[in-house]
Amino acid sequence: MIKYVIEGAVIICGILLSFYIGELNTQKNNIEIKKELLQDLNQALDDDLNQIKIIQNILDDSLSWISVLQDDIESNHNNLSDEEAVNLILDIEVGASYFPAIGVYNELISTGSYELIESSILKRQLIDFYETQKERNNTISIVLDNLHIQYIRETLEGFAIRFSYNIDEGDVYGDRVLYKYDFNKEYYMSDKFYGHLSTLSYPANNYRRLLVTAKKSIEDIKTLIQKEI
Numbered sequence: 001m002i003k004y005v006i007e008g009a010v011i012i013c014g015i016l017l018s019f020y021i022g023e024l025n026t027q028k029n030n031i032e033i034k035k036e037l038l039q040d041l042n043q044a045l046d047d048d049l050n051q052i053k054i055i056q057n058i059l060d061d062s063l064s065w066i067s068v069l070q071d072d073i074e075s076n077h078n079n080l081s082d083e084e085a086v087n088l089i090l091d092i093e094v095g096a097s098y099f100p101a102i103g104v105y106n107e108l109i110s111t112g113s114y115e116l117i118e119s120s121i122l123k124r125q126l127i128d129f130y131e132t133q134k135e136r137n138n139t140i141s142i143v144l145d146n147l148h149i150q151y152i153r154e155t156l157e158g159f160a161i162r163f164s165y166n167i168d169e170g171d172v173y174g175d176r177v178l179y180k181y182d183f184n185k186e187y188y189m190s191d192k193f194y195g196h197l198s199t200l201s202y203p204a205n206n207y208r209r210l211l212v213t214a215k216k217s218i219e220d221i222k223t224l225i226q227k228e229i
Contacts (some may be wrong), residue, residue, distance in 0.1 A: 030112070030113070030116060031116060033111060033113055034108075034113040034116045034117065035229050037104060037107055037108050037111070037113050038108075038113075038117075038225050038228060038229055039225075039229065040104045040107075041104040041105065041108065041225065042222055042225050042226075044101040044103070044104050045218045045221060045222055045225075046222075047101060048098075048100050048101060048214075048218055049215065049218055049219075051098055051099070052098055052211050052214060052215050052218075054096075055096050055097070055098045055211060056208065056211055058093055058096045059094065059096065059204055059207065059208050059211075060208075061091070061093075062091070062092045062093050062094050062200075062204060063094075063201055063204055063205065063208075065088045065091050065092050066092060066197045066198075066200060066201050067201075068080070068088060069085065069088055069089065069197055070194060070197055070198075072085060073188065073189060073193075073194055076189070077185060077188065077189065082181075082183035083178070083181075085183070085188065086159060086161060086178065086181045086183065087176075087178065089155050089159070089161075090161070090163065090176060090178070092151070092197075092200065093148070094144050094147070094148050094200050094201075094203070094204040094207075095144050095145045095147075095148035095149070097137075097141035097144065097145070098137065098141075098211060098214065100129070100130065100134065100137075100214070102130055102134070105126060105130045108126075114126070117228060118228060119224055119227065119228050121224060122221065122224040122225065122227075122228055125217065125220055125221050125224060126221065128217065129214070129217045129218070129221060133210075133213065133214060133217065136210060137210060137214070140203060140206060140207050140210060141207075143203050144203050144204065144207060147199060147200055147203065148200065151196050151199075151200055154196065155193075155196070158184055158187040158188075158193065159181050159182060159183060159184055159187070159188075160180070160181060160182035160184075161178070161180070161181045162178075162179040162180045162181070163176055163177060163178045163179055164176075164177050164179065
């Protein structure tokens with residue numbers, strides 16, 4: 001009788017041990033998956049930093065052109081030639097937006113790897129960056145897009161501008177070729193056009209601030225990821 005009890009106990013212990021070892025292996029595999037995803041996320045954040053740098057440069061240039069144009073208007077159009085002014089008008093691009101790569105973060109959530117992250121600070125930073133900041137980014141981006149579309153439509157009409165792009169040249173959109181324009185100085189000197197420029201600069205500066213915040217968040221997250229890994 002004792003023999004059967006001992007044999008049964010051994011079998012039960014063996015089963016429990018196999019379950020325990022299986023659970024350890026599963027947990028180990030899940031942790032490895034978490035580390036791999038965090039490494040992928042780290043690379044995606046590097047790509048985001050490069051994207052932010054490009055958008056910051058575009059906004060900085062656009063805000064500089066707005067300032068140059070307003071200075072020219074205030075000088076009664078004595079600083080720029082008609083063609084220089086038209087080219088600067090076309091150079092303004094405040095509708096450029098930053099779109100964070102969110103795929104790896106979504107995979108962290110869907111696989112349950114997010115819950116395995118030990119750092120509570122990293123968890124909070126990820127939620128703030130990929131959810132809270134993402135919503136603010138989308139809101140301001142939509143405002144900028146709408147303002148820029150209105151600006152382009154009215155300025156193309158106001159100065160009867162016709163142009164095309166040589167897509168084989170240039171860094172982003174191609175090399176612009178200006179075919180014709182009818183420089184309407186009355187419209188150029190109007191409060192309406194001056195106001196258009198000011199209206200673009202206000203949210204563009206706000207977006208620049210958002211990009212600075214996003215960049216700081218990314219750098220903090222990357223530091224925390226290295227500690228987690």
